[in-house]
Amino acid sequence: MEVNPLSIILVKSDSKGDRLLFRYPYNVPQQFQASVLPARKTPYSIVNSADDILQNAPPTVSNICFDQLYGISDEVLATLFAVKSELCNQKFELKVNDVRFVSHPTLVKLDGDDQKSSSYFRINVVFALHAQASYSVVKCYYELSKRIGVALLYEEKRAGYLSNEMKMMVSCMDEVAAAAQEHDHGTTSGPCGNVFDTILRDCTLAQFIKTIYQDLSTTGLLNVTLNQSVTLSFCLPQKAHQFHKKGVVIEPETIDRCLHALKPYHGMLLLVDPSELLDCVPPSGARMLLQLIEAYNPLKSLQNMASDADLMIDHVYQLVGHLVYWAKATIIYPLCETNVYVIAPDAQLNIHSNLSEKFSTKFPGMSLFEVISDFSLPTSIGHLTTPLQHPARQGRLAQMVLWMLQHHLLMQLHTYVQFIASYDEEDCVPMQNGNHDYMKNDHDERQPITNHGSGGCSLPATTSQPLAVPAHRKHSLSEDLFPDSLTLATSHTRPSSASHRSNISHSSVGQTASSTDNDESIASMDDDDKIKRLLGAFPECDRKAISKIPAATNPEDLALMARLWQAGYFKGEHHLEEIMYFENLRRSQLLQLVDKFRDVLIIYETEDPAIASLYTVPQ
Secondary structure (H helix, E strand, C coil): CCCCCCEEEEEEEECCEEEEEEEECCCCCHHHCCCCCCCCCCCCCCCCCCCCHHHHCCCCCCCEECCEECCCCHHHHHHHHCCCHHHCCCCEEEEECCEEEEECCEEEEECCCCHHHCEEEEEEEEEEEECCCCHHHHHHHHHHHHHHHHHHHHHHHHHCHHHHHHHHHHHHHHHHHHHHHHHCCCCCCCCCHHHHHHHHHHCHHHHHHHHHHHHHHHCCEEEEEECCCEEEEEECHHHHHHHCCCCCCCCHHHHHHHHHCCCCCCEEEECCCHHHCHHHCCHHHHHHHHHHHHHCCCCCCHHHHHHHHCCCHHHHHHHHHHHHHCCCEEEECCCCCCCEEEECCCCCCCCCCCHHHHHHHHCCCCCHHHHHHHHCCCEEHHHHCCCCCCHHHHHHHHHHHHHHHHCCCEEEEEEEEEECCCCCHHHCCCEEECCEEECCCCCCCCCCCCCCCCCCCCCCCCCCCCECCCCCCCCCCCCCCCCCCCCCCECCCCCCCCCCHHHCCHHHHHHHHHHHHCHHHHHCCCHHHHHHHHHCCCCHHHHHHHHCCHHHHCHHHHHHHHHHHHCCCCEEEEEHHHHHHHHCCCHHHHHHHHHHCCCCEEEEEEECHHHHCCCCCCC
């Protein structure tokens, strides 16, 4: 895989010369070990020297075998990466054939008894990657090389760790070279497998490098300690997220877009056991993470969890973002009866997938394909339950939905509202309003491709009652968070949003505030004057379309319509759950409003962009 490292190389350079101290892995297949030159195919092939082979090698030459680096000798690698001081503390990148080398060389100062006796040496931790690795992968490895350099520099200043390890490595090489020279009667040999075996056995720095390589190649997650002092935590998201979605590479930029779109009404779903979470945070963040875990529940919003955990919402954002980046959690909307789900576009339901067996193990007597077939078309949880159903069966359904969300088999669809008015030619006359010209549906920035009709817009038949949040309870890290008693009980709790309205755009807030300021003056009018005043908020052609609707004669309905229209909620960019949260409304109120103004309001179901970015849509 292009995200896996081919090799990790440690090179030092000082006044005594350049040297490759260690590389891992070093046990490449025997037939490829000592070859730096391409094989001669004919007697007339031109043999290039080791000095110019890297510049003049034909493009067909490969330095990768079995996902390992080969064909470049240790002497050449030492020459390439023993950089000058001017190149230290910045990005170093070099491409050789089909291999890309990335590092952050570090300049280390050795303080003597006085300032004049101070000396310097350079250390370079180099990652060999596939040349076609993406820019984001290269960037991640550069950042890791930089962090390793900082850790080594810190330990060198604290305890002289790096100098001691270098001396031990050089000593091992000299001993092996001397033994080989004596054995071969004067024939010297460079560093080979046996010297690296010795170094790996005796030097903790070599063991540190080996652990990094193995963890990056298997999980993409690092949590290793250098010299029993400095802990290095690092995530390669392109690799880590493949544990849940094999074969799909999720770039850090994709995760960042999701996290930047987080709102207080979103929820979190853990993908691993809570006991596995503490490995991915530094000790300074462990206490807050424990507080969040104690309050965690997939039926709660981030705001509710922040309140229950006594944390600021911004701290919850940071913790949740960290867990998502480390593939420990994903973003969902809190589980509700009204949630509509459909099979995810990248659901791994092929015959080679083992998810069916895992599902049957988790839920004995149940078939994954039978359960997920209920979501072949967009379906709400409420459609799959009945009031007469035993609470335990409702809880079991909730557990199965959560399991399918954890394995990216389901995607939630949200209901969006779009203002689309039907116009007559003579109705759409340009109209001046201050410095703005209003033309036909001028306020609308984008429209759906198709209109489902101006007279009948079918509304979801689901109930408007969200799931009840279970009573507060404490649990240990090993306790099952979703017992069989988890029920789909209903609740009439109105969402709270007083402290988080800033998540809506500034223009929308300004429009909403303006509408609110006019409430008092409108309240003192009679009904006819109220209606005229409210209709005046719309452009001329939109006003005529709305005035033809019977619901427009009700001041309360028209006031809510005008308020949401002015706030920009009817442009197809905000789903019902978002409007409910920021406008402190019930779902039933919104659905009734859409039904009453169905001649100008259409609804459609699609995914939340913040969450959908973590899914891959097949081309």
